Amino acid sequence: MNARTEVLDRIRRALADVPANEEPADVSVPRSYARSGPAPAGSPAAVDLLAERLAEYGASARLVPEGDVASYVARSVAGLGTGPVVVPGGFPPEWRSALDPDRVLSDVPRLPVAELDRCGGVVTTAAAAVASTGTLVLDGGPGQGRRALTLVPDFHLCVVRAGQVVASVPEALTVLDPSRPLTFVSGPSATSDIELDRVEGVHGPRTLDVLIVI
Amino acid sequence: MSDTTFLGMPAFPVAARDALRDSQLRGNLARATGTIRTRRAAAVGEQDDWEELREAGRALKERTLRHLDRYLLQLEEKVTAAGGQVHWARDAEEARRIVVQLVQDTGEREVVKVKSMVTQEIGLNEALAEAGIDAYETDLAELIVQLGHDQPSHILVPAIHRNRAEIREIFLRSMGEYGTPAPAGLDDDPRRLAEAARRHLREKFLRAKVAVSGVNFLVAETGTAVVVESEGNGRMCLTLPETLISVTGIEKVVPTWQDLEVYLQLLPRSSTGERMNPYTSTWTGTTAEDGPRTFHLVLVDGGRTDTLADPVGRQVLNCIRCSACLNVCPVYERVGGHTYGSVYPGPIGAVLSPQLRGTDSEADRSLPFASSLCGACYEVCPVKIDIPRVLLHLRARVVEQERERRLPKPERLAMTAARWVLTRPSWLSAAQRAGGLGSRLVARRGRLGRLPGPLSRWTDTRDAPVPAAESFSAWWRRTHPETRRPARRRQS
Numbered sequence: 067m068n069a070r071t072e073v074l075d076r077i078r079r080a081l082a083d084v085p086a087n088e089e090p091a092d093v094s095v096p097r098s099y100a101r102s103g104p105a106p107a108g109s110p111a112a113v114d115l116l117a118e119r120l121a122e123y124g125a126s127a128r129l130v131p132e133g134d135v136a137s138y139v140a141r142s143v144a145g146l147g148t149g150p151v152v153v154p155g156g157f158p159p160e161w162r163s164a165l166d167p168d169r170v171l172s173d174v175p176r177l178p179v180a181e182l183d184r185c186g187g188v189v190t191t192a193a194a195a196v197a198s199t200g201t202l203v204l205d206g207g208p209g210q211g212r213r214a215l216t217l218v219p220d221f222h223l224c225v226v227r228a229g230q231v232v233a234s235v236p237e238a239l240t241v242l243d244p245s246r247p248l249t250f251v252s253g254p255s256a257t258s259d260i261e262l263d264r265v266e267g268v269h270g271p272r273t274l275d276v277l278i279v280i
Numbered sequence: 281m282s283d284t285t286f287l288g289m290p291a292f293p294v295a296a297r298d299a300l301r302d303s304q305l306r307g308n309l310a311r312a313t314g315t316i317r318t319r320r321a322a323a324v325g326e327q328d329d330w331e332e333l334r335e336a337g338r339a340l341k342e343r344t345l346r347h348l349d350r351y352l353l354q355l356e357e358k359v360t361a362a363g364g365q366v367h368w369a370r371d372a373e374e375a376r377r378i379v380v381q382l383v384q385d386t387g388e389r390e391v392v393k394v395k396s397m398v399t400q401e402i403g404l405n406e407a408l409a410e411a412g413i414d415a416y417e418t419d420l421a422e423l424i425v426q427l428g429h430d431q432p433s434h435i436l437v438p439a440i441h442r443n444r445a446e447i448r449e450i451f452l453r454s455m456g457e458y459g460t461p462a463p464a465g466l467d468d469d470p471r472r473l474a475e476a477a478r479r480h481l482r483e484k485f486l487r488a489k490v491a492v493s494g495v496n497f498l499v500a501e502t503g504t505a506v507v508v509e510s511e512g513n514g515r516m517c518l519t520l521p522e523t524l525i526s527v528t529g530i531e532k533v534v535p536t537w538q539d540l541e542v543y544l545q546l547l548p549r550s551s552t553g554e555r556m557n558p559y560t561s562t563w564t565g566t567t568a569e570d571g572p573r574t575f576h577l578v579l580v581d582g583g584r585t586d587t588l589a590d591p592v593g594r595q596v597l598n599c600i601r602c603s604a605c606l607n608v609c610p611v612y613e614r615v616g617g618h619t620y621g622s623v624y625p626g627p628i629g630a631v632l633s634p635q636l637r638g639t640d641s642e643a644d645r646s647l648p649f650a651s652s653l654c655g656a657c658y659e660v661c662p663v664k665i666d667i668p669r670v671l672l673h674l675r676a677r678v679v680e681q682e683r684e685r686r687l688p689k690p691e692r693l694a695m696t697a698a699r700w701v702l703t704r705p706s707w708l709s710a711a712q713r714a715g716g717l718g719s720r721l722v723a724r725r726g727r728l729g730r731l732p733g734p735l736s737r738w739t740d741t742r743d744a745p746v747p748a749a750e751s752f753s754a755w756w757r758r759t760h761p762e763t764r765r766p767a768r769r770r771q772s
């Protein structure tokens with residue numbers, strides 16, 4: 067008997083007490099927990115909550131009108147010195163218009179990982195944001211690039227639209243596509259491994275800036 | 281049986297006696313568990329629907345476990361359709377063999393690892409080392425344990441028994457042996473220590489071709505794997521290498537994508553006391569132009585089906601490895617993780633290890649007794665595992681097993697004698713008189729400590745106050761002579 071057959075066989079024997087005609091739905095799962103958050107998706111209250119929660123993780127979060135995004139992007143990146151900045155394909159051109167084109171790398175063709183490691187930072191969009199937990203979600207869609215881009219450089223500027231902000235985790239999962247590789251980012255990289263207290267800054271970007279476009 | 285890491289550990293009471301003498305250890309643990317308890321309480325306190333989430337978390341696991349074969353087959357189908365390869369392992373030995381072979385097939389001699397309980401459980405690093413493959417742990421606490429040639433002592437923070445000064449020493453001493461050394465002027469500021477780890481591991485991440493990970497959840501409906509982490513080492517391992525090998529116990533599956541909404545709320549708040557952990561990665565098979573080109577999923581039984589077969593013990597498979605029960609446990613806080621002789625310490629370890637490994641060794645037989653049954657673990661468990669109930673259930677199993685083996689233990693003889701005495705009032709007063717007298721002869725500072733001879737088995741681990749000079753019934757008879765019943769009055 068191969069391992070697969072044997073493990074499945076063991077499971078069926080172990081579950082001898084489960085009636086043969088029982089269906090998974092017969093085991094009731096009460097979903098009386100809150101499926102939606104404290105504020106409607108995209109509302110000013112949701113946006114404020116997102117900014118507040120991000121700040122508590124040590125990320126900087128700023129509410130910015132659409133027309134000012136380009137200048138804030140340029141200002142945020144200016145702090146990085148002169149190193150190259152990765153801006154993935156699909157990032158809105160009007161948002162990157164104030165960046166020095168000589169500093170911008172596009173990841174086309176794919177940057178070798180060592181070169182990525184020499185980049186000062188990365189600027190992306192997001193797929194969604196969760197206000198109550200201060201979470202940004204990236205799914206590799208336009209303006210977000212592959213997962214390594216937001217991981218290897220030490221600085222990540224993420225631009226998210228107010229309309230993408232939902233209040234709760236359940237709401238976020240309904241708008242996300244599980245077939246895409248997803249990354250949920252809640253603040254800069256951190257650890258609790260030294261005396262169980264939180265310290266920001268380990269392997270992922272140690273600085274996370276967020277612009278919420280209102 | 282499946283656990284190779286702690287072979288030869290003494291039984292819990294013996295190990296506990298040594299651990300309790302280590303005041304550094306007790307200080308480190310008290311500080312760390314105190315910090316995390318406060319953080320967890322705050323994070324849970326602000327979630328108004330916490331009890332509803334717990335109940336949903338429990339019920340979903342019950343649904344999954346009662347139909348585990350169906351969900352595993354669905355998972356296999358979806359992972360395969362998305363470009364992944366699924367492997368099945370009956371036990372630790374088979375799982376090790378599969379992973380070693382998969383690494384060898386890539387031609388690489390080095391792997392980076394994300395923290396994974398199941399790979400510790402199966403002793404994977406030792407098997408890789410035997411095959412000449414270097415495995416680098418990349419989680420900060422795992423790195424501390426690996427560089428210190430130490431054993432993990434906590435599910436979430438394997439180096440919880442080390443304080444910042446000890447971590448600094450380990451880094452300065454050992455980092456250079458395995459790669460980028462620690463900076464010369466390293467102090468014990470946690471930020472500087474984290475930075476030293478970042479520098480030490482970066483070159484390993486950038487050159488790694490193969491990664492080994494665990495998973496936190498697997499979604500049957502979509503074939504999606506989930507890793508919940510903090511530092512970004514998980515993302516490095518899941519994203520940069522060409523080959524990803526994820527090893528998991530068969531109980532990690534959840535039915536639907538929607539079900540993650542429960543666990544992604546329960547886990548971070550229970551585990552690190554955060555609203556959300558810094559990074560959660562989900563992936564489904566392989567994706568062109570993003571991440572590993574090859575994905576292997578190794579599903580391990582390793583005693584889980586034995587656990588599943590016990591309708592009371594089965595609920596332990598609900599565990600999502602948050603470690604909240606360790607952090608609130610008065611026993612764990614005092615004796616630390618090593619005492620439990622398993623990669624799964626604390627209350628959850630006391631109910632998981634004897635089920636996964638069986639109760640053949642004295643160490644495993646002693647684990648269900650490593651608890652005061654205070655119930656704090658049950659209260660904080662995000663998936664409502666009734667740990668005290670399972671502890672009692674396993675205690676009964678151990679006692680039954682010993683009875684079958686016809687081992688008359690002094691404890692059982694004493695209990696039989698006690699039943700005789702307690703059911704006969706005249707014997708009881710005689711015993712009380714003798715006990716009161718005798719105990720004052722051996723007591724020290726008003727307490728009874730270790731007693732001689734066969735009684736030592738009981739008193740080794742229990743102190744008792746000296747019985748009063750006079751028992752209550754003797755005092756009553758002396759001070760209330762009018763209530764004394766006429767001897768042998770017949771009832772009419």
